[in-house]
Amino acid sequence: MIFDMEKPGGRESYNLLIGLVAPRPIALVTSMDEDGRLNAAPFSSYNYLCTDPPIIGMGVTNRPNAGFVPKDTARNIRRTGEFVVNVVTEDLMQRMNVCATDFPAEVNELEMAELSTAPSHVVKVPRIAEAHAALECREFTTMEIGRSRIILGRVVSIYIEDRFIDPAGPYVRAEELHAVGRMNGLGSYVKTRDSFLTMPRISYEEWKQGKR
Ligand SMILES: Cc1cc2nc3c(=O)[nH]c(=O)nc-3n(C[C@H](O)[C@H](O)[C@H](O)COP(=O)(O)O)c2cc1C
Structure with a gap:
């Protein structure tokens, strides 16, 4: 089937895009009003976009049927310029869903x-105490596009529980963090537990030697 994405009709593009651009990480965002x-x-329309400088982006649609x-x-991020992305892991899924x-x-x-909350290191907005990792962000810019806002945040500090950090890199012990991903708008998610490979x-040298 071919779907014409240029004709208006928000629900169709929502359904198709969030089912195809998947799995997606989930940012449980804490923010504060004035x-x-x-x-x-x-x-879940969320990802890191670059690391130098460290920028993450997320898409926030306006309230449905409310112009x-x-x-x-x-609204909070526009007004106070700060937020925290709390990483959603398996143990936080149900509570993340309540927040939606x-x-x-x-x-x-x-x-x-x-x-519950714990103080952040740099920003005023607290992180979620039960989250094992959190990215403290300052609003870099917000773009208003149609009925949506694309918010770019500059990551100013990262919190990770010690047990999930391999200090050698430092690397994140991602196999142990058990982050979850969102798959579509029908409430489907994926777990990452026991599914790592x-x-x-492959370097060019290895490629020339036949490695695949
Ligand atoms: C897993 C999940 C991912 C979501 N991702 C988005 C998203 O990327 N953009 C969006 O506008 N709403 C998304 N939502 C819906 C918002 O979380 C929901 O509208 C929420 O009530 C907004 O809260 P707020 O008004 O306190 O900001 C998502 C919901 C769930 C459960």
Whole structure:
């Protein structure tokens, strides 16, 4: 089948794109409004975009059927310029899902999900204490595109529990972190536990010697 992506009809492009650009990491983003009220919500249109400087990006759609009303996360980041990406691992999945519930702005999703906070190292917004890793970010820029915002964040500090760091690199012990990925809009996810394989890159010298 061929789908014409140039004709309007947001739901179709949403359904197809989020099923095909997958699996995606999930950022459970903590942010604060000007009065210090905390907010948490998951975003899977998320990735790192470059490392020098360290920039991550995420796409936040405006509230459905509400014209141009931004989600609380996008509004907070625009107003206070800071946020924290908490890495979603298997043990946090259910609580991450609670944070995606469309609570009124004054409700703290972290309380609803029974998650607690710990102070961040650099930014005012706290990280989620139960998350094993978190990226502290300052808003680099926000692009408004149609009914969405693409938010770029500069990573200013990274927290990782010691047990998940191999100091030799340093590398992340990703096989032990058990991060999860989102697969589509039907509530499908993938776990990474026991599903690692290793495939080192091939140098040109090795290629010439026949290595594949
Ligand atoms: C796993 C998962 C990933 C999500 N990814 C996105 C996303 O990339 N962009 C988006 O706008 N909403 C996404 N959502 C929906 C938001 O989390 C949801 O609209 C949330 O209520 C927004 O909260 P806020 O208004 O407190 O920012 C996702 C939901 C789930 C469960």
